[in-house]
Amino acid sequence: MTLEISPRRRVINFVMLSLSGVCTVLVIAVLFFILGYLFVHGARSLNWNFFTKLPKPAGETGGGMANAIVGSGKVLLLATVVGVPVGFLAGVYLAEYSGKTFAFVIRYVVDLLNGVPSIVIGIVGYALVVRPMHHYSTLAGGIALGIMMIPIAVRTTEEFLRAVPNSMREGAMALGATKAQTVFTVVVPAAASGLMSGMMLNLARVAGETAPLLFTALGNMFWSKGWLAPIATLPVMIYNYAIAPDEDLHQQAWAAGFVLLLLILVVNVTARMIIARGPASSRR
Amino acid sequence: MASTTHIADVLRRRNNRSFFERLAGGDEIAYSITLIAAVAILAIVALIVLELWTHSTPTVKTFGFGFLTSSAWDPNSGKFGALPFIYGTCLTSFLALLIAVPLGVAASVFLAEMAPPKLSDVLTFLIELLAAVPSVIYGLIGIFILVPAIRDYLVQPLKAVFGFLPIFQGDFYGLSFLSAGIVLSIMVVPFIISVSREVLLAVPTELREAALALGATKWEATWQIVLPAASTGIIGSAFLALARALGETMAVTMVVGNTPKITASLLSPGYSIAAVIANEFAEASGDLYVSSLIFLGLVLFGLTIVINALARILILTTTRRGMK
Amino acid sequence: MLVATQGQPVLNPAASLPAQAPAPKTQPASKLIARNINFHYGSFQALHDISLEIPTHRITAFIGPSGCGKSTFLRTMNRMNETLRNTHVDGELLLDGENLLTLDVTDVRRRVGMVFQKSNPFAKTIFDNVAYGLRVNGIRKKSIIDEAVERSLTHAALWSEVKDKLQKPASALSGGQQQRLCIARALAVEPEVLLLDEPCSALDPIATLKIEELLFQLKEMTTIVIVTHNMQQAARLADRTGFFLLGRLIELDDTRRIFQNPGKKETEDYVTGRFG
Ligand SMILES: Nc1ncnc2c1ncn2[C@@H]1O[C@H](COP(=O)(O)OP(=O)(O)OP(=O)(O)O)[C@@H](O)[C@H]1O
Ligand SMILES: [Mg+2]
Numbered sequence: 001m002t003l004e005i006s007p008r009r010r011v012i013n014f015v016m017l018s019l020s021g022v023c024t025v026l027v028i029a030v031l032f033f034i035l036g037y038l039f040v041h042g043a044r045s046l047n048w049n050f051f052t053k054l055p056k057p058a059g060e061t062g063g064g065m066a067n068a069i070v071g072s073g074k075v076l077l078l079a080t081v082v083g084v085p086v087g088f089l090a091g092v093y094l095a096e097y098s099g100k101t102f103a104f105v106i107r108y109v110v111d112l113l114n115g116v117p118s119i120v121i122g123i124v125g126y127a128l129v130v131r132p133m134h135h136y137s138t139l140a141g142g143i144a145l146g147i148m149m150i151p152i153a154v155r156t157t158e159e160f161l162r163a164v165p166n167s168m169r170e171g172a173m174a175l176g177a178t179k180a181q182t183v184f185t186v187v188v189p190a191a192a193s194g195l196m197s198g199m200m201l202n203l204a205r206v207a208g209e210t211a212p213l214l215f216t217a218l219g220n221m222f223w224s225k226g227w228l229a230p231i232a233t234l235p236v237m238i239y240n241y242a243i244a245p246d247e248d249l250h251q252q253a254w255a256a257g258f259v260l261l262l263l264i265l266v267v268n269v270t271a272r273m274i275i276a277r278g279p280a281s282s283r284r
Numbered sequence: 285m286a287s288t289t290h291i292a293d294v295l296r297r298r299n300n301r302s303f304f305e306r307l308a309g310g311d312e313i314a315y316s317i318t319l320i321a322a323v324a325i326l327a328i329v330a331l332i333v334l335e336l337w338t339h340s341t342p343t344v345k346t347f348g349f350g351f352l353t354s355s356a357w358d359p360n361s362g363k364f365g366a367l368p369f370i371y372g373t374c375l376t377s378f379l380a381l382l383i384a385v386p387l388g389v390a391a392s393v394f395l396a397e398m399a400p401p402k403l404s405d406v407l408t409f410l411i412e413l414l415a416a417v418p419s420v421i422y423g424l425i426g427i428f429i430l431v432p433a434i435r436d437y438l439v440q441p442l443k444a445v446f447g448f449l450p451i452f453q454g455d456f457y458g459l460s461f462l463s464a465g466i467v468l469s470i471m472v473v474p475f476i477i478s479v480s481r482e483v484l485l486a487v488p489t490e491l492r493e494a495a496l497a498l499g500a501t502k503w504e505a506t507w508q509i510v511l512p513a514a515s516t517g518i519i520g521s522a523f524l525a526l527a528r529a530l531g532e533t534m535a536v537t538m539v540v541g542n543t544p545k546i547t548a549s550l551l552s553p554g555y556s557i558a559a560v561i562a563n564e565f566a567e568a569s570g571d572l573y574v575s576s577l578i579f580l581g582l583v584l585f586g587l588t589i590v591i592n593a594l595a596r597i598l599i600l601t602t603t604r605r606g607m608k
Numbered sequence: 609m610l611v612a613t614q615g616q617p618v619l620n621p622a623a624s625l626p627a628q629a630p631a632p633k634t635q636p637a638s639k640l641i642a643r644n645i646n647f648h649y650g651s652f653q654a655l656h657d658i659s660l661e662i663p664t665h666r667i668t669a670f671i672g673p674s675g676c677g678k679s680t681f682l683r684t685m686n687r688m689n690e691t692l693r694n695t696h697v698d699g700e701l702l703l704d705g706e707n708l709l710t711l712d713v714t715d716v717r718r719r720v721g722m723v724f725q726k727s728n729p730f731a732k733t734i735f736d737n738v739a740y741g742l743r744v745n746g747i748r749k750k751s752i753i754d755e756a757v758e759r760s761l762t763h764a765a766l767w768s769e770v771k772d773k774l775q776k777p778a779s780a781l782s783g784g785q786q787q788r789l790c791i792a793r794a795l796a797v798e799p800e801v802l803l804l805d806e807p808c809s810a811l812d813p814i815a816t817l818k819i820e821e822l823l824f825q826l827k828e829m830t831t832i833v834i835v836t837h838n839m840q841q842a843a844r845l846a847d848r849t850g851f852f853l854l855g856r857l858i859e860l861d862d863t864r865r866i867f868q869n870p871g872k873k874e875t876e877d878y879v880t881g882r883f884g
Binding site: 177 | 717730
């Protein structure tokens with residue numbers, strides 16, 4: 001005798017499975033509709049002035065975001081200088097040197113830092129830099145974003161160094177290399193492509209951060225000289241323009257959103273591809 | 285090779301390096317530098333907590349913990365209460381999960397259990413890319429696309445069917461708890477999908493096969509065997525999404541309406557902790573005002589830490605168990 | 609390969625001994641002397657009271673069933689086991705009369721080179737792989753490095769194959785070439801002793817033959833200790849052979865004796881394939 005699957009169970013099976021497929025399609029469709037809209041609308045609002053001109057004073061139309069583009073670059077550069085070395089070295093410590101207990105503590109705290117809401121990082125940047133120096137600055141914005149980069153930098157470094165086979169470390173030490181030489185001249189270079197991609201992803205992640213910049217870098221309608229003056233950045237510009245009651249500014253916000261997102265997605269796709277086929281990936 | 289240099293001879297002269305020579309060779313220095321970096325991270329986190337705490341003392345001194353339960357927010361008359369913001373943060377996050385969890389889990393079931401692996405990988409890649417979209421862009425989309433769409437297509441039917449419920453009463457102007465919840469749900473769905481999929485994939489294949497071999501349908505195997513085995517991890521993914529939603533600033537600020545109000549109606553404008561900080565911090569004047577905002581920051585910090593920690597524990601327990 | 613050698617007894621080991629490998633007439637000076645070496649991984653004792661002598665400019669082979677401690681002993685000789693957590697060694701290891709357990713560890717590893725079971729080239733160019741040992745030991749002069757790289761690659765019988773692609777990544781080489789590259793890399797720092805842990809186990813017979821020929825020539829330059837699972841390989845290559853069992857050295861003697869009339873019952877059982 002055979003146990004037949006009853007028609008009712010068959011129908012339920014079919015319906016539920018289809019439903020989960022429909023949900024997937026729905027999620028993906030909504031997300032892509034939204035992004036597609038951004039791309040079409042943003043690209044249409046984009047023009048040459050956007051890249052070359054300063055913002056126009058309120059009420060006038062035209063102008064661009066040249067200062068915000070450069071500003072984002074400056075803030076991100078500073079963030080990298082602040083966040084990546086600390087994160088990288090701590091990642092090296094976790095992967096190559098640390099004992100169990102202390103590593104556990106550090107990993108835990110790194111996770112904790114990763115979970116701190118970005119607006120809180122903004123407050124911290126304000127309290128640590130803006131308040132003592134009495135003005136908003138590129139420096140404050142860079143430090144805030146730099147702190148945000150640390151957790152991912154640590155995790156990326158640790159992960160990719162751990163993916164380097166131990167036999168390479170032994171090979172180096174068998175030649176009389178010291179531990180430090182082994183780590184920095186064999187292990188780190190072996191993980192280099194992964195590390196670079198990881199850091200790119202990290203940078204792309206903070207490139208769109210707005211909240212930590214609101215009261216650190218603040219914003220600026222003009223060019224910002226040096227590192228100690230308030231500075232315009234793309235994400236903050238998008239925010240300010242989007243909530244301004246002015247159709248022309250809305251168009252510029254779309255354009256800026258388009259440029260920002262394009263940059264972030266390009267970096268993401270490139271970095272993920274490098275990681276996927278990199279020699280240090282755990283697949284090999 | 286007559287003039288061969290004997291490497292061994294060259295090297296032998298370098299033998300018996302003293303501590304200081306090895307120091308110059310970098311071994312101890314390298315170790316110390318990496319250790320210092322690791323400790324620096326501890327210090328940074330300690331500093332964050334310390335800064336938040338010391339700067340919020342004026343508020344704690346003035347209002348005590350009544351600050352958390354008071355709903356007065358009137359900077360001009362020096363009255364500060366956190367409740368409307370806490371309410372808004374929790375309500376919008378809850379709404380977001382209500383929408384995102386069923387959708388996300390269903391999608392992850394499809395990706396992990398049914399889609400061919402190639403397709404699943406491609407879709408997951410795309411979904412993970414969406415997690416990289418900055419929140420200010422979701423805010424932009426929220427203001428200009430979603431809010432009008434919600435007003436035109438969603439609110440009328442909702443009112444028509446569920447209008448008797450207090451949550452759907454009152455006028456709708458666009459910026460509202462509901463809008464914020466929907467935008468947030470779109471933002472967190474990618475996280476739920478990618479984590480849940482991982483968790484589902486960690487469930488041993490033998491479990492599925494055992495169920496199927498006993499005559500269960502694919503759906504029964506998934507619903508009765510796989511999902512329960514993965515449930516802790518899936519709940520963990522929801523908590524992770526919750527932590528994101530709670531701390532999310534820009535998208536919420538742009539669509540929630542920024543009105544400190546506690547009402548049952550989802551159609552009413554509201555506020556959130558992150559949003560009030562984003563809006564008022566730069567212009568806040570007076571110690572107590574600033575301090576109240578920072579205290580709100582501390583509350584948010586504590587909330588996300590607890591939720592994050594829970595999420596991590598839940599996800600770890602299932603993926604670990606699954607790997608055995 | 610493992611099955612083939614352990615399953616079939618070596619019927620006439622003497623026949624597989626090459627004619628050009630006469631057992632040494634006069635016992636040369638000992639390069640390395642182990643005295644009462646005990647080794648622990650945590651609470652597990654992997655080596656029990658090992659004492660032996662490794663003669664200069666000879667090939668010594670270690671054989672024995674899996675897990676008997678051959679690798680462990682080899683890795684004790686250049687203190688590689690110290691990189692593992694929670695290990696402990698006691699006893700004496702004399703390298704030219706000095707206890708190497710008390711010398712500077714990086715010097716010991718430079719003087720006692722090692723080639724591993726699986727080739728482990730660095731993610732660098734072929735040239736940089738070979739030059740690595742020189743550079744980390746402080747040699748910067750380009751002329752010296754160039755010369756040493758060429759010489760090492762020549763000694764490792766690899767020069768003619770790679771001389772036109774020295775700047776290519778080492779990962780582009782075949783498995784056998786990679787293993788010879790690792791030998792060249794070890795030779796570049798002119799080690800006094802070269803330890804090889806089953807260097808051919810991942811290679812095909814032709815690549816294996818190449819490496820065996822190579823080792824045979826290298827004993828002019830250095831003292832060689834090789835761990836192998838392949839008894840014919842030990843018989844072909846080694847001047848002396850040691851048999852390990854369960855963390856103990858059962859006996860170490862001239863290869864001919866070990867394979868023809870070993871002193872211990874256990875050794876005889878193992879080399880004739882009656883083991884287990
Ligand atoms: N890192 C380690 N930690 C704990 N025990 C170990 C470790 N490495 C080896 N051992 C144990 O020590 C014993 C000797 O191992 P070793 O690797 O020296 O054997 P071997 O003779 O080289 O074997 P094979 O022929 O399989 O390579 C084994 O019982 C093994 O399980
Ligand atoms: Mg071994």
